[in-house]
Amino acid sequence: MSISAKWLNKVKWDEHGLVPVIAQEAGSNDVLMFAWMNREALAKTVELGEAVYWSRSRKKLWHKGEESGHVQKVLEVRLDCDEDVVLLKVEQAGGIACHTGRHSCFFQKFEGSADKGDWQAIDPILKDPDSIYK
Amino acid sequence: MSISAKWLNKVKWDEHGLVPVIAQEAGSNDVLMFAWMNREALAKTVELGEAVYWSRSRKKLWHKGEESGHVQKVLEVRLDCDEDVVLLKVEQAGGIACHTGRHSCFFQKFEGSADKGDWQAIDPILKDPDSIYK
Numbered sequence: 001m002s003i004s005a006k007w008l009n010k011v012k013w014d015e016h017g018l019v020p021v022i023a024q025e026a027g028s029n030d031v032l033m034f035a036w037m038n039r040e041a042l043a044k045t046v047e048l049g050e051a052v053y054w055s056r057s058r059k060k061l062w063h064k065g066e067e068s069g070h071v072q073k074v075l076e077v078r079l080d081c082d083e084d085v086v087l088l089k090v091e092q093a094g095g096i097a098c099h100t101g102r103h104s105c106f107f108q109k110f111e112g113s114a115d116k117g118d119w120q121a122i123d124p125i126l127k128d129p130d131s132i133y134k
Numbered sequence: 135m136s137i138s139a140k141w142l143n144k145v146k147w148d149e150h151g152l153v154p155v156i157a158q159e160a161g162s163n164d165v166l167m168f169a170w171m172n173r174e175a176l177a178k179t180v181e182l183g184e185a186v187y188w189s190r191s192r193k194k195l196w197h198k199g200e201e202s203g204h205v206q207k208v209l210e211v212r213l214d215c216d217e218d219v220v221l222l223k224v225e226q227a228g229g230i231a232c233h234t235g236r237h238s239c240f241f242q243k244f245e246g247s248a249d250k251g252d253w254q255a256i257d258p259i260l261k262d263p264d265s266i267y268k
Contacts, residue, residue, distance in 0.1 A: 002248035010253055022156055022165055029163030031156055034219040047248040077244040079253050081232050085168040087240040098215050106221040110211040114136035114181040119144055119213050 003043045012084040013039065018054060021086045023097065026075050032097035033105040035064075037086065042077075049074050051088055068132045070094045094127070101127040137177045146218040147173065152188060155220045157231065160209050166231035167239040169198075171220065176211075183208050185222055202266045204228045228261070235261040 002008075011019050018036045025032050035053040037045065041061055044052040048063075051072035055062040065071030076089035098105040107123035136142075145153050152170045159166050169187040171179065175195055178186040182197075185206035189196040199205030210223035232239040241257035 005249055005251070007244065007246075007252045020154055020168065022168065024165055029165075031158055031163075031165065031221055034154065034156065034214060043248060046244065046251065078240040079242040079244070080168060080239040081234050081236075081241070082239070083242075085239075087165055100215050102215075105214040105216070105219075106212040107215070108213040108217075110141065110180065110213070112141075114177060115139055117139070117180065118141045 002047055003040055005043065008039055008043060010083055011039075011042065011079065011086070012082065014084070018056075019084060019086055021051075021053065021088060023051060023072060023088045023090050023092075025092050025097075026089045030104055031106060032072075032090070032092055032103070035062075042086065045074055045088070046077060051090060065093060068094075068096075068099070070096050070132070072097070096126055096132070099129060099133075101125045101129045101132060136181055137174055139177065142173055142177060144217055145173075145176065145213065145220070146216065148218070152190075153218060153220055155185075155187065155222060157185060157206060157222045157224050157226075159226055159231075160223045164238055165240055166206075166224070166226055166237070169196075176220065179208055179222070180211060185224060199227060202228075202230075202233070204230050204266070206231070230260055230266070233263060233267075235259045235263045235266060 017038050021037050023032045038054045041052045041054045051064045053062045071093045072090035078087040108119040109122045111120050151172050155171050157166045172188045175186045175188045185198045187196045205227045206224035212221040242253040243256045245254050
């Protein structure tokens with residue numbers, strides 16, 4: 001069972017046993033989403049070659065795309081200098097990472113001044129979420 | 135004082151009053167680093183047009199590059215669908231974001247199998263850290 005593998009010990013898991021994870025699209029280098037993994041999720045991600053996160057709201061493993069079909073094929077797994085953040089390079093099935101039907105979860109851009117600015121949703125919805133989650 | 139600005143209320147600050155922040159290089163789209171901001175740090179980042187983080191270890195605001203000169207000029211600030219993660223698009227002074235003297239903090243790549251793999255530092259040191267931090 002790879003959950004006891006030594007390389008998993010190098011990761012500095014936080015007080016909840018989690019590590020922040022950035023998913024970046026190979027090729028475009030777009031940042032698609034941000035999520036969390038526990039030890040089991042990271043072990044499964046490497047075993048499976050597909051992103052498996054830890055859902056903090058549902059408190060269970062979340063194989064990304066299990067409902068939507070928008071799985072993430074993992075091409076590369078990286079760790080930062082402090083060993084407490086993971087970066088995945090992925091191929092995003094359907095080109096849609098966000099549950100809103102957008103390419104990336106980071107579709108809200110700050111516009112304006114520090115005093116009076118606001119967030120604007122600027123990226124298009126590629127697919128109606130109602131047709132993604134049946 | 136922009137710390138009371140309405141757009142800051144849209145961010146879902148965590149139980150410590152922080153939000154995770156990804157810094158991505160404009161142009162290359164490389165993910166450079168990951169850090170945290172509190173309300174004041176995000177307000178200052180937008181006011182100043184340069185990345186100001188919250189150092190969890192030093193428990194104070196950290197104007198990135200204040201010692202190294204490796205400031206990050208902020209071209210774009212984005213918020214994700216859940217409004218609990220910020221993405222910055224930056225111009226990285228010196229092309230070096232990492233305190234190890236590397237371009238990006240994510241220089242360790244997982245290589246091998248889930249059972250016997252390990253992390254390998256694969257990106258070059260561009261500048262000796264001793265000459266960055268005097």
